[in-house]
Amino acid sequence: MSTRTINNVQNFSWKRFMLQWEWMLIALIIIIFIVNSSISPYFLNFTSISDATMTFLDKAFIVFPMVMIMIMREIDISVGSTVALASVVMATTFNAGLPMELAIVVCLLVGALCGFFNGFLLVKYRELSAVIVTLSTMILYRGIAYMILEDQSSGGFPSWFSYFGWGYIGPIPFILLLFVILAIGFALLLHKTVFGRQVYAIGSNTTASRFSGVKVDRIKLIVFTLAGVMAAITAIFLTARMGSTRPNVANMYELDVIAMVALGGISTAGGKGKMLGAILAVFVIGYLQYGLGLINIPAQMLLIVIGVLLIASVTVTNLRVKGKFKTSSKSDSKEKVS
Amino acid sequence: MRKWWSFSFLLVIFLTVLVACGQQTGGSNEDNSGDSGSEGNDGQRHAVIFKSTGNPFGEKLMEGFETAITEAGDEAILRAPDQPTVEGQIQIIEELISQQVDSITIIGNDYDGLQPVLTKAMDRGIKVLSADSAVNGASRLVHINQADPEAIGRIQIEAVAEMIDHEGQIAILSATSQASNQNLWIEWMQTELEKPDYENIELVEIAYGDDLRDKSVSETEALLQSYPDLKAIIAPTTVGIAAASKVISDKGLQGEVVVTGLGLPSEMAEYIENGVSPWMYLWNPIDLGYLAGYAAKALADEEISGEVGDTFEAGDLGNFEVTETEDGTEVLLGDPFKFDPDNIDEWKDVY
């Protein structure tokens, strides 16, 4: 109909490339490495750095699905409780006579179930906000964990199980290896597949996505279930590191995870941000914490640092989104189909 | 507008961080005196990890530890996670392993949960001992026991019996038993109660206040409601005993219901003076830390190895011997110390 031709080759722009948030995070990591090794002689050696990764990577698995959840403009604050419940159920079923391999499967199932339940409630009751749903299940899941184990701890796992928490493959911690593999997997899933594209679409404009034939409900269910599964994986690693578990493990993990995702440049207004950013943020917070630990900074200072870092990073990401962001508004966060 | 606020906010943060850093390098903060030091190069470094920050018992214990280590001319590192969790302690231990400290003294948040990381520390040549709240025998070389659990359990029953003339209902208000100490003591209390001397004493309930103020208060109130004839509450936990005493004072039940157990003199001074708690017990956390400090030093110097029969000298406290327990070996500090109206004044400002 029209003779006009439209360009379909994207020019590479240095400016756009360099203005990415991820560079800021990489710069932060470099600064942290420099500062850490200058204030502590124990930081800059291979064992130290690989030991460090082992201490903070367990909760980082939840970061992957949380990135997707926050891109979809939702939130899940029940993940910490899910970790606790999955871990407790795993230990209990094992001590009730189930082989460890099966107990691990049960753990993953419990995680998946918890996540699915969150997703199900959100999809069934579209008018409910994710904050309220996951706040309720957060109390509920940990409550169930307490019902099962009360204040006891449960452990006595077979020795091979501790490999999850402490094992090395060559010089590389097993947990790091798995993290990298999953990180690549999730990054590809989010950025290179139809599924990922649809996740962004949902976060940018849920109604338009639904009208475009995107199966919004199904995708939300999948992502929330994934969050549950990843929480269960965290539970496995955490339990393996402790060799036993209790209902109060993984307390406040959700906050750490959300802090990492927010620092990773994922806009709280939905639709924006990259997996890489969040992965880098895991290392920023992890090494920062570890470095401050090496100079034996008191725990309370650490709390302040993390809190301020979270707010500062969100402020900066907000500045980048420039004015588009509105403080939570009903029409913003909840689609209206009618 | 929003932009302006954002920038000014970031500026405030930046300045605050600068100021905080400035203070940090000023390094007058006692808590982290450990970081200032590269002075004595051949000096050893000994770390102690308490359950969580903001606990006066812990502060005093670490103070004692630091005194001992300083006396020996070494450097002390005092750490605690912000929450009483195993995860937090694991992270700290990893950091200490990276720093290649010479010894780690742990006040465990869980009996078994620290075994993997402590084993790793020992594999890297770090001497590990526990104090106050033990970790299992496989994860430590020796445990510094504040007092014999048997003695702690029995002495509280004896005290209660004396307070209520060997007759009436009593209840126990415990913490959560995660650190397993309380459960062990309660077992010994129950054993002691089987003696014919106490046949008129009835233990009606063991309640758990979770070591939370509000919870301990409601549990105490529930006990008083459910058992109107209750004569005494034993609270072998510092939070529980203070909460229970507070409830009794507020209700004006002095003399009708007595409270005893294990409490901090500073927290309990008020109630010992007003008679709610005629007396109570605790060990001296400063001494406990002090002893742990010397034990850590002795282990690091390979003066002792944690075997039964080893002996070492702990500064002003004299000589101690390593003894056998059901799970591993231990060093016993001594009997619990009794705090009563006569001596509480001199102790309440100490810890």
Place this chain on the structure above:
Amino acid sequence: MMESNLIRYVSKFRELGLLGFIIILAIVIQFLNPAFLTLGNLSDMLKNTAILCILALGMMLVLVTRGIDLSIGATLALSGMITALTVSAYPGLSPFLAILLGIIVGSACGVILGLLVSKVGILPIIASLGLMNAFRGMTFWVGGGDWVSAYQMPDSFKGIATSNILGINTLVFIAIIIFLFFYYFVNNTITGRQIYALGSNPDSAKISGINANKVYMLVYTLMGGLSGLAGVLWVSKFASSQGDTASGYELTVIAACILGGVSINGGVGKVIGVLLGAFLLGVLDNGLPLINVSPFWQMGIEGVIILVAVLFNTEIKKKVEKNNRLRRVI
């Protein structure tokens, strides 16, 4: 139509339903342990619920504006700690000044959050999450890791929680005053109604000339001030101040609001409802130990009740909307 009338009735008198539930619960507990409905126990219960009520009322306004405040536990601890340190250093300080100090500290915390939400434009859940960490850290920091104990506090200060005013315990008295204030404020002042208008429809509010930022500042500052007040009362009640005071308490407060029928989507929330919501939790806290429910079951039971309340609410709302639609055409 019978059914739809019933539904409309239920939704209108949600508070009555809640009250009914509390009464049934009370009867069950009473049946299992006769010590429950005694004067002594009821007054204990009131005292224990007073602080929760105060905080829940503040949280209600925050939720009505579609916000949330997770930092109140930390704010409570911080202002409690600062007040406790002050009274231990100056034992002659009048308790009124102590309360005032707590309110000022709390309000300052609230102002920071309000600025972050209104001026910087951070989502309330993230902003308050960050501040929660920061305030908690500061509490440990100003306290230097130590506790402030009963003997360090002057009697006048401890007396705040134990004394009586007009024959009513001071805590309860303060809670009643605040309740009355809120009742008046949200129902009978323009500012109070503006809070609801803003939560009900932010875009219209703009057209009506309501200054949204001012309202956000107001509710978060008010919330902070109430947390500060609660901090003083808490410390006085337990005669002890620690770094981890009221850790995680924000969730209980939010739960009370949700039970009381406050909608997290804004615009909806009644003072009476919130009061009843707090009472329900108070009855559970007080009653479950009395009927020997293991303390470890309490959290699970609370979780189930909250979830059921939330879902029940939405179902009712859906039905009402459908009925409205059915009445409309054809």
Place this chain on the structure above:
Amino acid sequence: MSDYVLELKAITKEFPGVKALDNVHFNLKAGEIHALMGENGAGKSTFIKVITGVHLPNKGDVYLNGEKVVFHNPKEATKVGIAAIYQHVTNYPDLSVTENIFMGHEKIKKSTRKIQWKEMHADAKALLESLGSDLNPKTEMGSLSVAKQQIVEIAKALSANAKIIIMDEPTAALTHRESEELYKITERLRDEGVAIIFISHRFEDMYRLADRVTVLRDSQYIGTWDVDGISNDKLVVAMVGREIKQLFPEKQVLIDEELLRVEKLGQAGMFKDISFTLHKGEILGITGLVGAGRSELCQALFGIEPYDEGAVYFEGEKVTIKTPADAVNLGIGYLPEDRQTQSLILQWSISQNITLSSLDKISHKGWLNNQEERKMSKTLAEQVGVKTNSIFNLASSLSGGNQQKVAVAKLLTKDLKVLIFDEPTKGVDIGARSSIYQIMIDLASEGYGIIMISSEMPEVIGLSDRIAVMCEGRITRFLDKDQATQEAILEAAMSKQTSKSQVV
């Protein structure tokens, strides 16, 4: 004193990239009803917002009773007695009727600043009664029907002592009977000396009520006439800008076999008893007043809000459509009414928008192929004639018409057979309009069956092969192309009495 209570001279309002008002004049006498007419996107809403102080004009002056005034915010306009009742009812659904009426000017006791509920409830009741309504002022606003909310809005304007009331498409969502009531209220207000600006694109409203009429077109002022002094045809030309027929390309009528058959479709509270058929190559126009259930019907066909009763046959087979994905899989596509919130993701590139609904075509086993995506979006963007230089430009950078073309291009990515266009030219400028019509005609001749929902009479008459007119949830009449006249359609759209026998 001026003759006019309100006068606007040479108002120009620009938004980044768009001139929303260009040199517009307007005046209003006391005690008159002045109709403001124009097609969607002509600038009526912006004009209202200038009067009410929501927008500050870039050029031009506003005079109130002969004095120059500047409104910086809505409150200032309210203060001097200007009230607006907006098209999308802007109220507080969770608050009571009384509060909605008095929002912004609550009655308070001077000394205590206490809100005087009793007085307010009583006043609200009196106000509503004066408008002939027996509403309980304590009712929650959100539970009322649109018509009743409308009345509350009028009461709100009155309570603010408004001397000038602006009604923005108030009858759009009302039934005939409700409209009649509104007319009476409006006339009563006029007789009491209130000046009323009445915005509508229903000629019926204008003839029934207005004394004078002002027409805007494409952001420009066209003219002001006495209603008695202008013929219908002239008014249409004034609004549309040229003879209607010119806009619409010739379409060969080539109606083929049946594609879609709908039998007795119904959805509680929205529509009932809908039956029609759609053939290959046919454009079926569905018209009626806003709120007649047209959009709801089509959204039900597309699976957004499933229907409760009745059956849908696609190519002769009975099908169930529960989700949009079901509909798309069958071959039904939907162009939503509001492209900014329902169709496009504005912060995405043109290319990503075009491919969103058919990602499976540019992917292999779930993996996206960028090469394919670029090729596909380039082809389609060129096919519908989007005016842009790169497919990587953001959708938000396009004008309304070009955005709509992107939305149409989205539909073409799929192997669809039935296309539902919901108000395809809403807010689209004249130029882009004719190209969208061209696209629709072309699609029909390619064999698509097209359902077009539209409120624009000329477009319905000019494009459709058949027209179904809806009123209050039912199809009241089918008109063939040669029977279709504005009058016939209007009559059917307003007829409350549904003759069921006419349903084919």
